[in-house]
Amino acid sequence: MVDAHQTFVIVGGGLAGAKAAETLRSEGFTGRVILVGDERDHPYERPPLSKGYLLGKEERDSVFVHEPGWYAQADVELHLGQPVVAIDREAKSVRLGDGAVVHYDKLLLATGAEPRRLDVPGTGLAGVHHLRRLAHADRLRQVLTALGRDNGHLVIAGAGWIGLEIAAAAREYGAEVTVVEREPTPLHAVLGPEVGQMFADLHAEHGVRFHFGASLTEIIGQDGMVLAVHTDDGEEHPAHDVLAAIGAAPRTALAEAAGLDLVERAHGGGIVVDTSLRTSDPDIFAAGDVAALHHPLFDTRLRVEHWANALNGGPAAARAMLGHDVRYDRVPYFFSDQYDVGLEYSGWAPPGSYDQVVARGDVGKREFIAFWLSEGRVLAGMNVNVWDVTETVQELIRTGARPDVERLADPSVPLESLLA
Template sequence: MAEPQRIVIVGSGLAGATAAGELRAKGFVGEIVLIGDEPHRPYELPALSKGILLGDAEEPDWVHEEDFYATNTIERRSSTEITEVRLGERVVVDATGERLPFDRLLLATGSRPRTLPVPGADLAGLHTLRTLDDSRALLAAVRDGGRVVVVGGGWIGCEAAAAARKHGAEVTVVERLPLPLHPVLGDTIGAVFRDLHEQNGVRWKLGVGVAEFGGEQGRVTGVRLDDGELLPADRVVVAIGAVPRVELAHAAGLELSDSAPGGGVDTDAGLRTSAPDVYAAGDIAAHFHPRYGRRLRVEHWANAKDQGAHVAGNLAGGAEPYTASPYFFSDQYDLGMEVRGLANPFRDQLVVRGDLAAREFIAFWLRDGAVHAAMNVNMWDDGDALQALVDNQAVVEPGRLERDDLAGMVG
């Protein structure tokens, strides 16, 4: 393929903005156009449910300094909606009808929060958390306390609950599953997070869903559960996951995934889609991972950052596979944690090193004797060893993981 002269990136989140910066860092001298529908310059998402929502930070972590894009001759178009990708013409079209040509195209359109299709879902006082503006609006809503109902016991729901408690709110979390974070952590570790929140004053409503939102004068006043109970609420946070924004890709005829959880845009190991000069990264990429031998779609911060950096080389002419292990971190109250790899908690063997009750431990998930995932909770000295064990899917006897030096197990 001929070297590209003009690369267009649709999506100015972490993946897209990182790719733009890395293209310049790798010596690409052609045109780069970075297009996003938000008014803000590119920022990272973790602070939205952590520092900003806690009131500890006023701004997110910006991907680059404000003058970076001009200094590096990256054309940044904010508040710009792309409505169409025309592969045959090699152009994208914005909402005004302007056609923007490309030699290579990166789709990094991210995801949007899921909503609940129940009566009252359009009432004022219902919040989702995905953008900087969402975070600032939710902070303004919870910082005076009141009664907050969080729908969803995943990572965002748990972090939102912790932030609301810090601001003095009375918090109830509604989760259909038997425990928070159940699909990713299973029974034993999920119970750690349930107990953490209970000890910090959160009330759980587990194993039950939402039937409707009640309101007066257009504003939410309560949450009716499907067992009939009514939870009074001054505001509600709906945190039931996200869906990839694949509409552009679908309309353009790119292959979508029917195997990766949540769908996404099919890519090969190098993040190239079914169209040779079109790539996808971040939340929308259903990427074929060589180590796992299947497609993964990972919505976490590190995946967007690392895929954005990696895909830059392939946009400029490379064909290197992306092989990084998934990584995620969370801070809730006095608990900080990191998780590396992919666990199936209902299939894998759980091995715990440390003290669950004290919330100072490392959890390992083993499959056929090999370490497939590891989570360190309030223990910070073994990150490199944990990364190597997961990356190499090291085969280690469970007893050694419980007691022996972890760095010594890395071959």
């Protein structure tokens, strides 16, 4: 039975928001829980959009966080297809797109991120795509099916995780794929050149063409349809469709208009939160892609745009809203599947932060663990087609371990022994 002694409002209908609502109820909160999402679909998980669902290996219903009936059973009030357009911090209320005003005692912003747009001529053509929402994946499945059937060409701008996963999916459908990337290797900003080259080789073996050191400058079309793309080094690539996969920007407009502290865009953007995921307003919290946390392990402010952060951050914020003592300092984690390669990455080690990469296993067979080290300390680890090691890898990172490098590289040495 819900009473009206308190009202907690969650803005954002993704994984973080849905798991926060679930946690409020599981922790015994009996006040009103209102979840507002600007999409008409029930809250869903995003990894399948570039993996199993995009490939046609998972049903559409499998992406949803809860069964549709769960929300009514849990007394969670859903407002779908309804944006929040303003926050009044003094009145402690939010205004919805239809003009309705909803009071809150505590507010959670789980507004996520949105795809960065290509700023070049031709982006208004029908064959230019992004992938962020379920509707995008629905459309992209149709596009890849048609490209595969007709031997069509897909040009992908960006060789990050989304770009590479869609390149793999497109090749499985039979489409021709060209990836344009301004850095010298795929995933350069995450993995650096040492491991990024492995992904270039993997995709090249499956027929993907890379054009490194270049950016799109124009998308050429006729009668509203894509014909080709031009790059800033004077090259032209044939294309029937173009996918922009150049990253995502945190959706901070609401927070900015409300006067909450933000991180500068040049430093990744996002809403400033403390380790309890509380913003500069003591009654407003943020979680998921939009939250920028000063991470004690890496002594820097991080904004993590991955599934595990939404999965764990939403519940952590919910507990903090209830007044629990929360210290959110989980090791960043994500996973990816491309062709026959599965991987898990833990930690944070962008180029410039590490001075050594150590491989443990057979890189040629793509069965190994890579470790990024700084002055001997493990900053990050990525297991490729090696399983059941993530917990140990994360413990090496969390404890600031400085293992002997020869033992770290030796698969015959039990990984757990390096924690001693």
